[in-house]
Amino acid sequence: MLEIKNIHKSFGKNEILKGVDLQIDRGDVVVILGPSGSGKTTLLRCINFLERADQGQAIFGDIHVNLKSATKKQIHQIRQRIAFVFQNYNLFTNKTVLENVTEGLIIGRKVPKADANELGQQALAKVGLADKLNSYPSELSGGQQQRVGIARAIALNPDIILFDEPTSALDPELVGEVLTVMKNIAKEGTTMLVVTHEMSFAKDVANRVIFMDGGVIVEENSPKEIFSRPKEERTQHFLRRVIPEDFIYNI
Amino acid sequence: MLEIKNIHKSFGKNEILKGVDLQIDRGDVVVILGPSGSGKTTLLRCINFLERADQGQAIFGDIHVNLKSATKKQIHQIRQRIAFVFQNYNLFTNKTVLENVTEGLIIGRKVPKADANELGQQALAKVGLADKLNSYPSELSGGQQQRVGIARAIALNPDIILFDEPTSALDPELVGEVLTVMKNIAKEGTTMLVVTHEMSFAKDVANRVIFMDGGVIVEENSPKEIFSRPKEERTQHFLRRVIPEDFIYNI
């Protein structure tokens, strides 16, 4: 469903992505792990054209594009099918919570307003914010904002959702809830590419785990394999430090 | 060292803090737990006068103030002794990473520039950012920004640091590192009030854990007590959902 080939991206002299390949099939849940600054966010942003890659190809269903030279129309088509959950939320500050969620539906997808409101409320209910519909983002706590961001993405019912650390601002109780929501939409068949540090999510939901470091994919495997028998030394090193001892035995 | 009595704070008709009392002694590491929206951030903000409480007292060493009517001078004195790590970083966008860290030292504390740079670099080294001194915040990844925020606070060497979810944007590897940094400064005797969802931090470092919900302190105890024998039903409920089964046995 989505295939990415050989993405390169530099900021100034700093090469952040050094040729990343990625293949995601319909219904896949792919988790990207990696240390801070390894280029995970940048990768997601390049896929969604928020950052122009310096080089690379993407095949999205029937659309083949060059990531560097894609036309506006191609970009728009691709974006219509991808949703993005931002690491720092990026809620529309001038719209209420409900409007944040329905904006893409009503304007981008031309869904009638009443239906959009219905869908928006459902999405917000899923993340536990049914009572904040008419608040503005500036009136929400960090965790509440993060959840609106997630609701905004799932309401679009896109072909694929890119999550950039969707649970980082949540308290553990909510993390559980949001992960449940994500699990459910995964089960519904939504394809997901998730940057996260929640190992348990990777373990329980992902069918593939990618470990990135220094702008390249170091290792890619099923969660079971990667957590119990990481092949590369860097992966071993990373996992050893982040996973509780007993984690692996539970797999 | 810091005593807070009966803080009340409403936004419009919404009462967020409904009379919170807090006592922190020198060297204490107090962790605040609680679900999203329970008023944790608001409590920290009121202590630092970023939000004016509607009612309440604070005793900070020799300074007694009314939280509602404190004078500018009192506020400035108190802020000089408190540092704050923001949930959404709030880095100075027009300053480099190093300048972000040294600003408070040079301008607020009148530390000579050379010394301040020295201290700043040490603090940044502690959070693993020694190589990003001259970047601007807009060029950093989320985790990197979060760490600059922490370095900015610890460089000030304040009497007390208020942390608002300092590890939420970090990958697990870094979480470990940052928590180690925090442990070390705790050991150096810095008093800390930490809103976090890292139970292991609460368990290992805190000498007191406070559980907040709905704008009041529901329960307050040593980590050992609160994790193994929570008294209140709401606490039990919260902890049951967020802590892995085996967590308690490890205490």
Added chain:
Amino acid sequence: ATTGAKSDAGAAKKEVRKVKVAFDQGGKPIGYLDEKGNPTGYEIEVMKLVDKALPEYEFEYVPTSSEDLLVGVQQGKYQVGVKNAWFTEERTKSYIFPKEFLGLSGVGILLKKKNENIKDLSDFAKAKLSLAPIAASNAQYTIVDEYNQANPENKVKLEAGDAFSVDVVQWVNEGRVDGGIYLGATYEKQVLAKDGPYHNLANDLVYNEFAVVKTWPLFNKKEQEFADAYDHAIKKIKEEKKTNKLMVKFYNTDLFKLLDTVKR
């Protein structure tokens, strides 16, 4: 007038009174600043003679705009102002017009050579020609306006505008308008004079004067005494024909010869 200040009998030695004479600094050749920045022009030079004749007054010449001059004299910031001002009944409500006029000003219509036969406003109106806009604060506007009120059946189409943007000579020659109200003095200096900036158009244009009008200094309402002193002085100056000489110098003609024909 600093020299020879006389003291009135019975009173203590009277001080020389300083008065401010405002003038429209953009009014060449009536009043203007010369190359070196000194005030001169027909009306200024006459006022200098008046100053000389009035030992108890000392004149200071203040260059300004005609808007400010009008407000300033009314408010008393300036005691008197000269700006080629003509007489209307209404104006006496705001200013003192002295008994003696200050100078004369020839007014006419500037036309293309082919319209030579248009001699006055009624010819102009009959021929249905178009007139260049006249500055709203200019007395020429009033002249045409008065003509229109007196001849409602044969009106000139009158438009207000600004002296600033309307170069009447150019406009008429260009054909943008058929004619413009013009001052004889300006025409002399601008077109007829050999060194005039539009001397090259001298053969294409004609200027038909239809009136000579008296011009007056405007005194502040509280300055009756000063106005009387002025009257006294100017009368003598005119008798000595000094004004005629100045007029020739600045306007190239002596309008005093036509004094009998002057109606206002």
Added chain:
Amino acid sequence: MSVGLDVPFLVKTFFVALSGVPIALLITIVSLLIALPSGFLLALSRINRIPVISQLARVYVSFVRGTPVIVQIFIIFTSAPLLLAPIFEKYHVKTSIYDINPIWYAFIVFSLNTTAILIEVFRSAISTVSKGQLEAAYSVGLNNVQAFRRILIPQILVVALPNICTATVNLIKATSLGYALSLREITLKTQVAANAGYHFIEAYIDIFLVYLILCSLVETLFKLYEKRLRKFKAAAA
């Protein structure tokens, strides 16, 4: 200052001044209608450093903003016919160049000027909106136009509105320069009325009152609109 004011004249002329309002408003509205979108687009072109357009925009802004409006009016009013007349003749255009209603010159000059001012107003306002807002809009499938219309422009306007208000008020006042084009607007009408009797103080008072009323009304409208747009910000304060 009120010594010897001619009150009946003052009152009568007030209505004369008032009758100049429509033309002042007409010029203002036409200029704004042209300047608002073009100012916004040119501001974007400068921020995005679009080659050629952004350089041209700079030259244009520096000239139009740098030279007095009255001089621009003069230059265009004097030279346009001289330059155009031969062209008209050559192509046998029937209408005489001098029959063009001078209000067209006013439309041109004032829209050019307002555009230049608004480029800068928008440039400053656009820079205050975070890049993440645009990215988020893209990510939910809005295209450029939709993203700007729905998300960015409301946020940009909050910052820009007070300065747009200043520009509008200045524009209304500047329409008085239309006298140079013989446009029968507020100032010209009042001055004409004042001329016969040299009632210039009364005239200025009337002009003052009319502009004050007109501009305060406009300002109030802007304030109301700003308040509405600020709803989301007020919540944070």
Added chain:
Amino acid sequence: MQTYFDSAYIWGALPQLLSFLHVTFMVAGLSVLFGTILGFILAVMKLGTSKASIKIANGYTTILRCTPSIVLLFLVYYGLPAIASNFGTDLNHLDTSIYVVITFSLQFGAIMSEVMRTAYEAIDRGQYEAAVSVGLSPAQAFRRIVLPQASVVALPNFGNSLLELMKEGSLAYTIGLVDIMGKASLIISNNYNSHSLEIYLALSLIYWVLSILIEQFFSKLEKIFSKGKLVIKTT
């Protein structure tokens, strides 16, 4: 065109105009200085909590912004001495340039107060909060953190107003103060109103060069202040 146009007038006018440039600079410079200070005070009043100050500052802005410059000039030029004479001071001999500077400062202040208010409000409050949290006083937080960021927002509008002010020479001319604009009018009337196009072209040339220089200066400043800032770019 040749009939009326003589470029010699342009070159002839340039040196004459330039010799009055210092008047333009003096008037504009002083007015900007005082006007900015006044604008700052007004902006502080508007952003404060006192209802009365807010009302006063807003009222001042409305009236000053809505008053035609020429009326304001006359009010100052005639009103000020009238008021002063009630206190027994005679201001009638004061230099006209002082009245012009006062007029422009009053008006510039009103406009700047709005420029500054919006610029201040556009900066995320978190920036100020972070600054006081590291122990800066509110004044320091403002000066070091908020002001540089707000300046980026304010500069283009400041530039607008500054250039506007520089061109107001015709106003000064009304009460007899001659700057380069006034000098242009004088040259024209001394030519009996002819060849004004050439004179105004010369004037425009000088103004244009000035405006380019000022813009260069402002864009340098903007660059300095906007370090570290990401701007919206469409893709």
